[in-house]
Amino acid sequence: MDLEHEDFEESFGDEIQGIGFEGTDEMGIMDEEFIMPRRVPKRKITAVELIAAIREVLGDKRVKKRMKARDEPQPVIIPDNPDIKRLIDDVYKRIMKILYEQDMGAIRFSELVNRETGIVPVRIFICLLHLANDQKLRIKQRRMFEDIFISKA
Missing domain, CATH: 1.10.10.580 (Structural maintenance of chromosome 1. Chain E)
Incomplete structure (x- = not known):
């Protein structure tokens, strides 16, 4: 296990440092304080793209709200029970x-x-x-x- 980790570190050590794996110990376990991003952006995001993504998420939430409102059970009208x-x-x-x-x-x-x-x-x-x-x-x-x-x- 140690040999594999050392071989990996020798081969990709510089690249790992470049993409944000600084918060790992010698076993490759992340520190509790350091949170690795889910996705490393390959280019800078523009304000227009960010606003479009936010609008898309908010739009999805509105659609989900509407769907939830439609799925709510309708009140059941119970007719009078005849004798x-x-x-x-x-x-x-x-x-x-x-x-x-x-x-x-x-x-x-x-x-x-x-x-x-x-x-x-x-x-x-x-x-x-x-x-x-x-x-x-x-x-x-x-x-x-x-x-x-x-x-x-």
């Missing part, structure tokens, strides 16, 4: 009315959702789960992601 019991009763009455009028044994969930305009499909599905749990209706799905069939209990 779930009333909603379950409404869905049950509509299903029974459809089954009675069309004299069908079962109705598809997709047909029920297509007929409904004011209720979100998820709410209808939750109501169906409650009705099936109360054993007022039967719901059946043959395979995953296929249509759900609703029939009388």
Whole structure:
């Protein structure tokens, strides 16, 4: 290790002194007080170039601020929760009315959702789960992601 360092110092000692490595000890470790620049400029920087670089950095910060403002979460508006019991009763009455009028044994969930305009499909599905749990209706799905069939209990 010492031989390599000595060989290196003999070969490049003058050049090292010229580019700012004065703050190293014999092992090549930097003194705490000395901070080596990240980049050694090869030419002098003009005021115009310096101002342009500063404007570029400030512009980047402004763009980042705008992007951060866009990424901030928007407030979520939570709609009023309707009375779930009333909603379950409404869905049950509509299903029974459809089954009675069309004299069908079962109705598809997709047909029920297509007929409904004011209720979100998820709410209808939750109501169906409650009705099936109360054993007022039967719901059946043959395979995953296929249509759900609703029939009388």
